[in-house]
Amino acid sequence: MIPKVLDMSDSDQTNIIQLEHVDKFFGAFQALKNISLSVKKGERIVVCGPSGSGKSTLIRCINRLEEHDNGKIVVNGHELTSAVKDIDAVRSEVGMVFQSFNLFPHLTIIKNLMLAPRLVRKASKSEAYDTAMRYLERVKIPEQADKYPSQLSGGQQQRVAIARALCMNPLIMLFDEPTSALDPEMISEVLDVMIDLAREGMTMIVVSHEMGFARKVADLVVFMDQGEIVESNPPEEFFDNPRNERTKLFLSQILSH
Amino acid sequence: MEALTGWWDDFFWGSLVVVEIFFVALILTVLFGLIGSAAKLSKSRVAHSIASAYTIVFRGTPEILVLLLFYFGSAITLTAIAQVFDPEIKFVDIPPFWAGSLAIALIVGSYATETFRGAFLGVDPGQVEAARALGLSNLKTFIYVRIPAMWRLALPPFGNHMLSLIKDTALIAIIGLEETLFVAKQAIGTTGKPFTMYIVVGAIYLGFSTVITLSVMVLERYANRHLEVAR
Amino acid sequence: MSFDFALIVDSIPKILTGIGLTFQLLFLSAVLGLALAIILLLMRISGRWYLVAPTMVYIYIFRGTPILVQIFIIYYGLPQLEFVRDSIFWPILREAFGCAIVALTLNTGAYVSEILRGGVLGVDRGLKEAGAALGLSARHRFIYVTAPIAIRLCLPAYSNDVISLMKSTALASTITLLDMMGIARTIVAETYAPYEIFISVMVVYLILTWIIQRGFGWMEKRMSRHVRSEA
Numbered sequence: 246m247i248p249k250v251l252d253m254s255d256s257d258q259t260n261i262i263q264l265e266h267v268d269k270f271f272g273a274f275q276a277l278k279n280i281s282l283s284v285k286k287g288e289r290i291v292v293c294g295p296s297g298s299g300k301s302t303l304i305r306c307i308n309r310l311e312e313h314d315n316g317k318i319v320v321n322g323h324e325l326t327s328a329v330k331d332i333d334a335v336r337s338e339v340g341m342v343f344q345s346f347n348l349f350p351h352l353t354i355i356k357n358l359m360l361a362p363r364l365v366r367k368a369s370k371s372e373a374y375d376t377a378m379r380y381l382e383r384v385k386i387p388e389q390a391d392k393y394p395s396q397l398s399g400g401q402q403q404r405v406a407i408a409r410a411l412c413m414n415p416l417i418m419l420f421d422e423p424t425s426a427l428d429p430e431m432i433s434e435v436l437d438v439m440i441d442l443a444r445e446g447m448t449m450i451v452v453s454h455e456m457g458f459a460r461k462v463a464d465l466v467v468f469m470d471q472g473e474i475v476e477s478n479p480p481e482e483f484f485d486n487p488r489n490e491r492t493k494l495f496l497s498q499i500l501s502h
Numbered sequence: 503m504e505a506l507t508g509w510w511d512d513f514f515w516g517s518l519v520v521v522e523i524f525f526v527a528l529i530l531t532v533l534f535g536l537i538g539s540a541a542k543l544s545k546s547r548v549a550h551s552i553a554s555a556y557t558i559v560f561r562g563t564p565e566i567l568v569l570l571l572f573y574f575g576s577a578i579t580l581t582a583i584a585q586v587f588d589p590e591i592k593f594v595d596i597p598p599f600w601a602g603s604l605a606i607a608l609i610v611g612s613y614a615t616e617t618f619r620g621a622f623l624g625v626d627p628g629q630v631e632a633a634r635a636l637g638l639s640n641l642k643t644f645i646y647v648r649i650p651a652m653w654r655l656a657l658p659p660f661g662n663h664m665l666s667l668i669k670d671t672a673l674i675a676i677i678g679l680e681e682t683l684f685v686a687k688q689a690i691g692t693t694g695k696p697f698t699m700y701i702v703v704g705a706i707y708l709g710f711s712t713v714i715t716l717s718v719m720v721l722e723r724y725a726n727r728h729l730e731v732a733r
Numbered sequence: 734m735s736f737d738f739a740l741i742v743d744s745i746p747k748i749l750t751g752i753g754l755t756f757q758l759l760f761l762s763a764v765l766g767l768a769l770a771i772i773l774l775l776m777r778i779s780g781r782w783y784l785v786a787p788t789m790v791y792i793y794i795f796r797g798t799p800i801l802v803q804i805f806i807i808y809y810g811l812p813q814l815e816f817v818r819d820s821i822f823w824p825i826l827r828e829a830f831g832c833a834i835v836a837l838t839l840n841t842g843a844y845v846s847e848i849l850r851g852g853v854l855g856v857d858r859g860l861k862e863a864g865a866a867l868g869l870s871a872r873h874r875f876i877y878v879t880a881p882i883a884i885r886l887c888l889p890a891y892s893n894d895v896i897s898l899m900k901s902t903a904l905a906s907t908i909t910l911l912d913m914m915g916i917a918r919t920i921v922a923e924t925y926a927p928y929e930i931f932i933s934v935m936v937v938y939l940i941l942t943w944i945i946q947r948g949f950g951w952m953e954k955r956m957s958r959h960v961r962s963e964a
């Protein structure tokens with residue numbers, strides 16, 4: 246069991262991520278409705294909900310891959326507005342892992358890891374290389390450094406993607422269904438890396454339907470449906486005593502298979 | 503602009519020649535493309551080799567060279583044959599209209615061969631099997647299932663082939679076809695305004711290209727009508 | 734009327750004296766055209782209407798009209814305009830060679846920029862987002878992520894365009910230049926042996942096409958190392 250941040254009852258700790266009444270529209274369609282959420286440093290949030298409920302949109306708004314329409318999003322003290330000049334700087338503090346890995350296919354694994362530190366952090370070649378190798382070792386595939394992404398299995402690619410994000414020393418990690426494109430036998434190798442990360446105190450927002458993972462590491466489980474946060478509670482409460490009907494229905498569906 | 507007075511009707515007739523030659527060449531192009539692709543897909547090694555040679559030669563040679571070879575080659579052959587009967591004859595040629603449309607159709611047909619081949623290969627084999635299972639003959643399957651399915655895939659690149667065709671018609675002026683470029687040359691001879699005249703030719707061709715582009719868009723929408731989401 | 738092999742042996746060396754000019758036309762306009770295409774591409778994807786609109790008009794005009802007409806406008810047409818004769822470009826535009834380069838460059842630039850755009854649009858959105866999520870600036874994303882992948886994607890189409898350009902260089906013979914095609918036409922006018930001469934020059938063009946195809950094929954293979962998986 247990983248110590249939960251909430252248990253530390255450190256109430257004056259500031260929020261590293263803060264969303265207030267956020268709306269997001271795609272044309273006339275409202276993908277996010279009045280979302281408020283705050284995340285403290287070191288906190289781990291698992292977001293779940295049916296397909297199309299807005300989970301991806303929510304975390305993509307946090308590093309501004311999508312621009313929200315109303316409300317306020319503050320990340321590590323920077324408010325995200327259309328005027329924010331150094332959105333790239335904010336993004337370099339926020340790591341993101343995608344469902345489809347999105348490794349750069351034309352670069353070897355080691356170069357995938359070194360690219361952003363060299364360009365954004367202006368790290369020297371040897372610095373970037375050392376950092377990259379360190380993280381490759383952490384995700385347990387240093388021997389793949391000189392291969393191309395297409396030569397790796399899905400689970401390996403996703404671990405590389407996590408390492409690539411970690412090379413930027415992010416304060417926050419966002420995961421968008423990191424295991425749902427993987428064959429079942431590869432899921433645990435990726436989850437293990439994420440559990441390690443949680444143990445070290447990384448602030449994480451994870452969109453996932455891996456309920457075992459949520460129980461193990463989450464401080465808070467957030468259930469979304471139709472663009473709204475329907476229920477959010479610590480995992481024991483969330484799983485054992487769901488209040489909302491929609492949550493109950495969702496849990497019964499997801500746990501039945 | 504006043505330089506153009508008196509030349510409008512000549513440009514009009516020249517444009518009409520472009521249209522005529524375009525349609526003749528278009529029919530021939532489709533024909534060559536279908537024959538070529540059928541040969542490329544056939545199991546016959548001979549047919550396959552001939553079709554491959556055809557596409558390699560006509561896609562790798564400058565258009566103007568094909569055109570001149572056709573025109574002067576056929577002329578010298580015909581003249582030689584004619585002289586057997588009447589030594590007085592100096593020169594017999596295939597009319598530029600026919601030599602020209604045949605040449606550009608063979609060129610664009612070689613591209614159409616590849617397009618059609620790819621499109622035939624892209625047709626879902628399940629559809630063909632379904633048709634066969636329903637008892638349609640080979641020919642009926644080809645006409646009612648393969649061709650319609652293949653057309654949808656071939657239409658966008660074939661639109662580009664049509665644009666190539668219309669633009670290649672300009673080359674035929676070189677062998678003396680009296681189309682717009684030829685008219686422009688005559689007009690320049692009397693008015694001394696080459697820029698004006700050639701811009702008119704360019705504008706005429708731009709008009710044709712626009713019409714073709716728009717027509718292909720309409721055709722594509724028609725071909726894909728079953729894919730539109732019901733509202 | 735028989736095929737005169739002695740004549741072929743005689744004229745091939747003469748034809749090959751034009752290959753230098755053909756190469757010059759091809760390389761100069763390919764390089765300049767690529768530079769122009771990149772500028773047009775950047776304007777086209779800039780998202781600013783005052784850059785996008787002129788680019789689209791430019792591409793529409795140059796792809797919608799025959800290259801022969803473009804060559805004639807530049808070579809025969811522009812000298813009609815006084816401000817062209819007075820401009821600093823006159824030394825280039827006075828010469829047939831300069832006009833051919835300008836025309837071929839402007840033409841191929843329009844086509845290649847569309848090819849490049851196709852490549853850029855073909856790059857998976859997720860990869861650009863991954864770059865953004867890592868904090869790479871828009872410029873770095875374009876240079877290190879989008880461009881290398883796009884180049885690989887458009888190489889086959891680009892190789893076809895270089896072949897088209899090579900074929901278009903033969904049109905320089907219509908404005909008095911003695912490239913391979915120009916020399917071949919001169920010899921045919923003297924000997925009246927179109928088959929022998931035109932087929933010889935055709936073979937040379939086919940070899941050039943083959944070399945270009947091979948060259949790009951090799952490049953494609955080198956750039957696809959990452960696609961081959963270690964089985």
Ligand SMILES: Nc1ncnc2c1ncn2[C@@H]1O[C@H](COP(=O)(O)OP(=O)(O)OP(=O)(O)O)[C@@H](O)[C@H]1O
Pocket residue numbers: 271274276294295296297298299300301302303
């Ligand atoms: N770029 C877009 N343009 C238009 N609509 C979009 C866009 N992105 C998302 N949507 C819509 O917004 C809604 C929420 O999408 P989102 O991807 O956030 O859902 P999700 O909860 O992540 O679903 P899933 O579990 O399938 O990934 C969906 O209805 C989707 O169709």
Ligand SMILES: [Mg+2]
Pocket residue numbers: 300301302421422
């Ligand atoms: Mg999603």
